Amino acid sequence: MKRALALVVASAVTLAACGGDDGSDPAGGSSGEPRTVEVSMTDMAYSPASLDVAVGETVRFVFRNDGAVRHEAVFGNQAEQEAHHEEMAEMGGSHDGMDMESMPHDEMTELHSVVVEPGETVELTHTFETSGPMMVGCHEPGHWEAGMKMIIDV
Numbered sequence: 001m002k003r004a005l006a007l008v009v010a011s012a013v014t015l016a017a018c019g020g021d022d023g024s025d026p027a028g029g030s031s032g033e034p035r036t037v038e039v040s041m042t043d044m045a046y047s048p049a050s051l052d053v054a055v056g057e058t059v060r061f062v063f064r065n066d067g068a069v070r071h072e073a074v075f076g077n078q079a080e081q082e083a084h085h086e087e088m089a090e091m092g093g094s095h096d097g098m099d100m101e102s103m104p105h106d107e108m109t110e111l112h113s114v115v116v117e118p119g120e121t122v123e124l125t126h127t128f129e130t131s132g133p134m135m136v137g138c139h140e141p142g143h144w145e146a147g148m149k150m151i152i153d154v
């Protein structure tokens with residue numbers, strides 16, 4: 001399991017090195033590049049479905065939507081995921097029409113997240129500051145219920 005994951009990560013790094021970079025993060029730090037984890041999103045799962053990271057580790061996630069519908073990746077622990085899910089349900093179950101910039105600044109908007117349209121790839125770099133179980137979850141209507149989550153052991 002660990003060995004297979006290392007191989008996947010190594011190939012992801014190679015791919016990333018050849019790909020375009022939007023240059024938003026010059027990353028010239030002496031501590032080196034963050035680990036890259038390539039994640040495939042399908043209808044309704046992430047692959048890999050679980051991941052081990054170290055406390056304090058920064059991981060560059062490359063989410064590729066290989067499914068037919070839009071998916072998202074929301075970072076949070078179990079309680080944050082459930083609270084976010086309830087809020088989404090109250091708002092009609094979708095991010096559509098929601099202006100993140102102008103929303104009241106409550107704990108929901110602080111969750112690190114990206115939305116990935118079918119066929120697209122979106123990167124997100126996340127630092128795991130504290131130990132304990134974390135998750136990436138999709139809160140598009142029905143996806144969380146269908147078990148679309150990645151378990152991250154920090």
Ligand SMILES: [Cu+2]
Binds near residue numbers: 140148
């Ligand atoms: Cu989804």
